[in-house]
Amino acid sequence: MAKQYVSATINGEQSEFLCETQQSMLDVLRDVIGLTGAKEGCGSGDCGACSIILDGRLVCSCLMLGVEANGTTITTIEGIAQGDKLHPIQQKFLEHAALQCGFCTPGLIVATKALLDENPNPTETEARYWLAGNLCRCTGYDKVIRAVMDAAAVMRGEAA
Amino acid sequence: MNYIDSSLKVVGTRPLRPDGVDKVTGRALYSADTRAAGMLWGKILRSPHAHARIVKIDTSKAEAMAGVYAVCSAADFPDIPSEEAFVGEGPMNFRDLAQNVMARGKVLYEGHAVAAVAASTPAVADAALAAIEVTYDVLPYVIDVEDAMAADAPVLHDDMFTAGVDPKPTKASNIAKVVKFKKGDVEAGFAAADVIIEDSYTTQPVHQAYIEPHACLATCAADGQVTIHASSQGHFMIRAYTAKLLGMDMSNIRVNPAEIGGGFGGKTLIYIEPVAVKLSQKSGRPVKIQMSREDVFRGTGPTSGASVTVKLGAKKDGTIVAAQTVLKFQAGAFAGSPINPGCMCGFALYDIENIDVLGYDVVSNRPKVAAYRAPGAPIASFAVESLIDDLASKLGMDPLTLRQKNMAKNGTKTHYGPTHQNIGFEQVLAAVQTHPHWKSALPAGQGRGLACGFWFNIGGESTATVHINEDGSVTVATGSPDIGGSRASMGMMVAEVLGVDISMVKATIADTASIGFTHLTGGSRVTFATGMAATQAAEKVVDELKKRAAMIWEIQPDAVEWRDGKAFPAGSNAGGFEPLDLAELALKAARTGGPVNAEVSVNAQGAGAGFGAHICDVSVDKETGHVKIERYTAIQDVGKAIHPSYVEGQIQGGAAQGIGWALSEEYIYSNKGQMDNPGFLDYRCPVASDLPMIEAVLVEVPNPRHPFGVRGVGEVPIVPPMAAVANAIKGATGLRMPDLPMTPPKIRAAFDAAG
Numbered sequence: 001m002a003k004q005y006v007s008a009t010i011n012g013e014q015s016e017f018l019c020e021t022q023q024s025m026l027d028v029l030r031d032v033i034g035l036t037g038a039k040e041g042c043g044s045g046d047c048g049a050c051s052i053i054l055d056g057r058l059v060c061s062c063l064m065l066g067v068e069a070n071g072t073t074i075t076t077i078e079g080i081a082q083g084d085k086l087h088p089i090q091q092k093f094l095e096h097a098a099l100q101c102g103f104c105t106p107g108l109i110v111a112t113k114a115l116l117d118e119n120p121n122p123t124e125t126e127a128r129y130w131l132a133g134n135l136c137r138c139t140g141y142d143k144v145i146r147a148v149m150d151a152a153a154v155m156r157g158e159a160a
Numbered sequence: 161m162n163y164i165d166s167s168l169k170v171v172g173t174r175p176l177r178p179d180g181v182d183k184v185t186g187r188a189l190y191s192a193d194t195r196a197a198g199m200l201w202g203k204i205l206r207s208p209h210a211h212a213r214i215v216k217i218d219t220s221k222a223e224a225m226a227g228v229y230a231v232c233s234a235a236d237f238p239d240i241p242s243e244e245a246f247v248g249e250g251p252m253n254f255r256d257l258a259q260n261v262m263a264r265g266k267v268l269y270e271g272h273a274v275a276a277v278a279a280s281t282p283a284v285a286d287a288a289l290a291a292i293e294v295t296y297d298v299l300p301y302v303i304d305v306e307d308a309m310a311a312d313a314p315v316l317h318d319d320m321f322t323a324g325v326d327p328k329p330t331k332a333s334n335i336a337k338v339v340k341f342k343k344g345d346v347e348a349g350f351a352a353a354d355v356i357i358e359d360s361y362t363t364q365p366v367h368q369a370y371i372e373p374h375a376c377l378a379t380c381a382a383d384g385q386v387t388i389h390a391s392s393q394g395h396f397m398i399r400a401y402t403a404k405l406l407g408m409d410m411s412n413i414r415v416n417p418a419e420i421g422g423g424f425g426g427k428t429l430i431y432i433e434p435v436a437v438k439l440s441q442k443s444g445r446p447v448k449i450q451m452s453r454e455d456v457f458r459g460t461g462p463t464s465g466a467s468v469t470v471k472l473g474a475k476k477d478g479t480i481v482a483a484q485t486v487l488k489f490q491a492g493a494f495a496g497s498p499i500n501p502g503c504m505c506g507f508a509l510y511d512i513e514n515i516d517v518l519g520y521d522v523v524s525n526r527p528k529v530a531a532y533r534a535p536g537a538p539i540a541s542f543a544v545e546s547l548i549d550d551l552a553s554k555l556g557m558d559p560l561t562l563r564q565k566n567m568a569k570n571g572t573k574t575h576y577g578p579t580h581q582n583i584g585f586e587q588v589l590a591a592v593q594t595h596p597h598w599k600s601a602l603p604a605g606q607g608r609g610l611a612c613g614f615w616f617n618i619g620g621e622s623t624a625t626v627h628i629n630e631d632g633s634v635t636v637a638t639g640s641p642d643i644g645g646s647r648a649s650m651g652m653m654v655a656e657v658l659g660v661d662i663s664m665v666k667a668t669i670a671d672t673a674s675i676g677f678t679h680l681t682g683g684s685r686v687t688f689a690t691g692m693a694a695t696q697a698a699e700k701v702v703d704e705l706k707k708r709a710a711m712i713w714e715i716q717p718d719a720v721e722w723r724d725g726k727a728f729p730a731g732s733n734a735g736g737f738e739p740l741d742l743a744e745l746a747l748k749a750a751r752t753g754g755p756v757n758a759e760v761s762v763n764a765q766g767a768g769a770g771f772g773a774h775i776c777d778v779s780v781d782k783e784t785g786h787v788k789i790e791r792y793t794a795i796q797d798v799g800k801a802i803h804p805s806y807v808e809g810q811i812q813g814g815a816a817q818g819i820g821w822a823l824s825e826e827y828i829y830s831n832k833g834q835m836d837n838p839g840f841l842d843y844r845c846p847v848a849s850d851l852p853m854i855e856a857v858l859v860e861v862p863n864p865r866h867p868f869g870v871r872g873v874g875e876v877p878i879v880p881p882m883a884a885v886a887n888a889i890k891g892a893t894g895l896r897m898p899d900l901p902m903t904p905p906k907i908r909a910a911f912d913a914a915g
Contacts, residue, residue, distance in 0.1 A: 020283070027282075036193040037186020039421070041371040042453040046840035049371055077186035090184040094176045097805035100644035100813065102183030103190060103372045103421025125849075132849040135840060137369050137422050138644060139809055140816030141848040142856075 008069040010035075011079025019066035026050045028066035029076060037077035037106045041135065048134030051107040051114075052076050058114035060133075077106035080113060089113055089151040098147035100138035108134045112148050120156055124149060161699060163656065164800070164862045164869045170656040171868055174805045177648040178667050183419075191391035191418040192375035196446035199377070200229055200278040202439050203285040204432070204449065205292050206459060207267035207274055210301035210525040210833025211314060214265060217275055218293040227280040228288045230442035234264040234274075237438065238407045252429065256494035258405050260528050261434055267296070268316055268493035269525050270834045271458025273431075278439035278447045301525040301833040305467050305490045308334040308524040316493060316523050336495030339503050339519035343575035349482025349514030353473025357551050360469045361543040361898045363882070364826040365462040365490060368532050369845050372421020374460065375450035378436035382444070386413045386437050391420035393427040393641060394680035399672045405434040413437075415672045417641050420681075424817070425531030428682050431460055457838035461530030462827065464489040464497040468543040470506070478557050478565045483507050484516045487540060492528035497521045501616070502536030504576040505879070506544035508614045509585060509771065510566040515575040525833055531682060533814060534615040534875035538821065538882060542900065545611035545883030550896065559610050559887070560598070563773075564589050584797030584861030585612075585771040591859050592773045597793040605779055606790055607892025612773045613879025617872030618683035619764030623676030624693035626654055626701045628756040632743030634658060636697070637670040639678025640690040644813075644874070645806035649687050650694045652802050653868060657698035660725035660742065676761045684872020687802055688863075689764035695867045700758035708745050708752040713737045766865025770872055772796035774815060774880040778888040782911060785904035787823055787889060789850070794880075795857040799871030808856035811877040815854050818881025820846045826901050 003018040010033070019028045026043075029035045029052075038061055041047035045060040052061045053075040061076075080087045089112050092098070099105040108131065115122060115130045122130065127148045128141070136144060153159040163171070182188040219231040240258040258264070263272045275292050279285035300314040307313060313334055321329045324338040350356060376390035386408070392398050395415040403410045420427060432449045439447040451459070466489045473482035485506060489497035503519040552559040567589060572580045592598050592610065602608050627635045636654045640646060647667035655662045678690065706720040709727030713720075713736075721730035726739040749756050777791040794815045801807040824844040828836040837843045862869025886897050895910045 036189070039190065039372065040192065041373070042840050044453065044839050044841065047371055081185055086181070086184065093184050094180040097174070097645065097809055099183055100806070100809050101372070101420060101422045102188055105183050106186045109184060128848040132847040135371055135845055135847065137371055137424070137817065137845065138813045140812035140854050141851055142812045142854045143805070143809060145848065145853070
C-alpha cells in the first residue's frame with residue numbers, strides 16, 4: 001500500500017512526512033522524522049517512555065498511528081526546552097538527580113509538563129497518580145516526585 | 161594517596177551530572193537511537209515450545225522473499241565447546257552462552273532463539289520470520305524448581321551430572337551443582353539451643369525490567385572489521401563474548417558504548433550482538449536488532465526463583481547458636497544460578513558459631529537467569545530475616561535488639577571463609593535505633609518491619625585516562641558504562657585531586673579501541689575500582705604538572721607544591737614565582753615535553769562489604785488483601801558518598817525494586833509452559849502511586865582500601881525489602897507470608913485460613 005502524506009505541527013514547526021498506514025507515531029518520530037527522544041520501552045502503552053503531548057493531551061505515541069497525526073499539534077521531549085534554555089521541569093530533574101539511566105526521563109518530563117499544564121498545583125498524591133503511567137526502574141520515584149513538586153512551585157512563581 | 165581524613169571541596173557535594181542536559185532534552189543516544197546508511201532490520205524467531213527437539217529449520221521461503229537479505233540459525237555459528245569463564249557476578253559457560261543466543265539441537269524454553277533474518281523494513285522482517293518453517297519434536301517440560309529436582313522429571317541436558325557430590329552420579333539430572341558450607345558443629349549447636357524455629361519460603365523469578373530493551377547496531381566492513389553500537393554493562397564484555405561466539409579476534413571488533421537504559425545486572429551478558437554481526441556479515445549491510453518488551457521477558461534472564469528452608473537455634477538471651485538452611489535455586493535453561501552467593505549472604509550478617517548451608521543449582525525450562533542486583537542475596541535474606549523476626553517474637557525480644565546481639569563485627573569469621581574487616585553493620589544498626597522512624601509510634605492499624613542485608617561488593621580491573629586539554633580544561637575517560645551517574649563521581653574525584661572546580665572536568669566513556677580493558681559495570685564496583693583508577697591517573701597528572709612547573713621555573717620538581725589547581729614554588733623557593741594554573745601549564749606543554757595526560761589501569765582489591773537495614777510501615781486492607789507501603793526508610797553504610805544524591809538514588813531504586821519483588825512481580829506460566837504475562841501491564845513493577853517517599857540514610861564508615869573511602873552501594877539496597885515488607889505485614893496482621901510475591905489473593909487466602 002502506498003505511503004500516506006501527513007502534515008502536523010511538531011514542536012512548533014510545520015512538518016510533513018510520509019508513513020505506512022500501520023506505522024505507529026513512535027516509529028514515525030524515531031525512524032521517519034529522526035526525533036529519538038521518545039523511547040520504546042514496551043510498545044503497548046504500559047511504560048510511558050514514548051509520551052508526547054497531542055493537542056494538549058498526554059498520549060503514548062506507541063498507541064497512536066502516524067496517520068492520526070494529520071492536522072494535529074504535537075510536543076515531544078525535543079520541544080520542551082526553549083532553545084538552549086531548559087524548561088523548569090528539566091532543570092529541576094537535573095537539580096534533584098531525578099534520573100539515573102535517563103531512559104524513562106523524556107517520558108516523565110513530557111508527562112510532567114502535561115500534568116502542570118492542567119494542574120499547576122498538584123498534591124504529591126495527584127502527581128504520583130498522574131505519573132503512574134510512566135515506569136521508572138532506577139529511582140524509586142522519590143527524587144522524581146520531589147523534582148515535579150519543586151518545578152510546579154517554580155512555575156507558580158513560589159520558589160527559586 | 162588517601163583523602164579520607166582530608167577536607168574535601170568537591171567530593172561529597174551535589175553538582176549537576178555532566179551528561180544531564182542530554183538526558184533531560186532527549187538528545188542522549190541509547191542503543192536503539194542510531195541508524196546507519198543502508199541499514200537492515202534484524203529480527204529473531206523464538207520457540208513457542210518450552211522444550212522441544214529441533215528436527216528441521218527450513219528457511220528457503222524466507223530467503224526467497226523480496227527485501228530479505230540474510231537468514232541465519234545455529235548452523236551459521238561455530239559449535240562452541242564447553243568452557244567455563246568467570247566474569248564478574250557469576251560463572252559463564254561459553255557453550256551455554258552460544259546455545260542461549262541461538263538454540264542448537266533443542267529449544268529449552270519458550271522464547272529461545274532459533275533463527276534470525278535481516279530485511280529492509282521491520283514489516284518485511286516479521287513476514288520473513290513467519291515464513292521460516294521449524295519442525296519441532298515437542299518434549300515434556302518442567303518449570304518449577306522442586307519439580308525439576310524430582311527423580312522422574314524431564315531432563316534438559318543429557319550430559320549434566322550433578323557436580324559437588326561424591327561419588328559422581330551416573331545418571332543425568334537437572335541438578336547442576338550442590339554447594340555446601342559448614343562452620344562449627346550445627347547439630348551440637350541445636351542441641352544446646354533453648355529455642356528452635358524453622359520455616360520454609362518460596363520466591364519467584366523477577367526480571368530486572370530495565371526500561372530499555374536490548375538493542376544493537378552491527379556493521380561488518382568488507383575487510384572483516386566489525387563495529388557494534390550497543391548499550392550494556394560492559395562494552396569489553398560484548399567484544400569478548402561476540403568474538404568468542406563468532407570465532408573472531410577481539411582486535412577485529414570495536415564496540416561503542418551507547419547510553420544504557422538500565423541494567424541492574426541483566427545487561428552483563430549478550431543475546432543479540434553475535435546475531436546482528438552474523439546477519440551483517442551475510443548481507444554486507446549494517447544490521448540493527450531491537451528486542452520488543454515481549455522478547456525481553458520471554459528471551460532474557462530474570463533472577464532465580466527459589467525454595468528455601470531455614471532453621472535457627474537460640475539461647476533464651478537471644479544468642480543464635482545454630483543456623484541451617486537449604487536453598488534450591490532455579491537457574492533457568494542452563495546451569496549458573498547465583499546459588500553460591502545465595503549460600504553465603506543470608507548468614508553473613510551474623511556472628512553464629514555453628515552454621516550449615518546446602519544449596520542446589522537447578523535447571524528447568526525457563527529463560528536462563530542473569531545477574532540481578534546482589535544476585536542470590538535477596539532470596540536468602542528474605543528467608544533468614546523473616547525467621548529472625550519470628551525468633552524475636554518467640555523470644556519476646558525486640559527485633560533490632562536481637563540483631564544487635566548477633567550482628568557480625570570486624571573479626572567475625574564467616575561460614576564461607578573470609579573474616580569481616582572494616583564493616584559498618586554495627587553503625588547501621590545504631591542508626592536504626594536513633595532514627596525518628598524507628599522511634600516513632602506506629603499509627604493504628606499499621607505494622608512495622610525491620611530487615612537487614614549484606615553484599616560483598618567487588619573491585620577488579622578498570623582503566624581511566626585523565627587528559628589536560630590544550631586550554632587547561634580536563635577530560636577523564638574510563639571504560640565503565642555510566643548506568644546511574646558514575647560520570648559525575650569520576651569527574652568529582654578527578655576534580656578533587658586536581659584541586660579544580662567540577663565544571664572544568666568532563667567525564668566520558670571510551671570505546672573498546674580507545675582505552676584499556678575495563679570490567680563490567682556491576683558488582684557495585686565502578687565508583688570503587690574505576691574511581692581508584694581515575695584518582696590515580698589524576699595523581700600522575702599532578703606529578704607531571706609539578707615537573708612541568710619545575711622545568712619552567714628551573715627548580716627541582718620536589719620543590720613544587722600543587723594546591724587549588726595551581727603549581728606553587730615551595731620550600732626555599734616559596735613566593736619566588738607566580739603560581740601556574742592548569743591553563744598556563746597547558747599553554748606551555750609543547751615546550752615542556754608535550755601533552756599532559758596519564759592512563760592508569762588497576763586490579764582493585766579491598767572492596768568493602770556493604771550492610772543495610774530497612775524499616776517499613778504497612779497497612780493491609782483486610783477486605784482486598786492489598787498492602788500499602790506507608791513509610792519506608794533505608795539505612796546503609798556507603799563508605800563515602802562521592803555524590804550523595806546518586807548514592808541515595810541507588811538506595812531508593814533498590815528498595816523500590818525490592819518492594820516490587822515483595823508484593824507484585826512474578827512470572828505466570830500457562831499449562832503449556834509459556835509465559836502468560838510478558839508485558840508491563842501484567843508483570844507489575846511498582847509505579848509512582850504504589851510507593852511513598854523512600855528515605856535514604858547514608859552511614860559513612862570509610863573503606864580504608866579506597867582513596868576516598870568508597871564502598872559499593874548499588875546492590876545492598878535490594879536485599880532487605882522483601883523481609884522488611886513481610887515482617888511489617890506480620891506486624892499489621894499477625895500473618896507470616898512465606899511465599900513471594902505477597903499479592904492480594906495470597907493475603908486474602910491467609911486471612912481466610914487464619915479464620
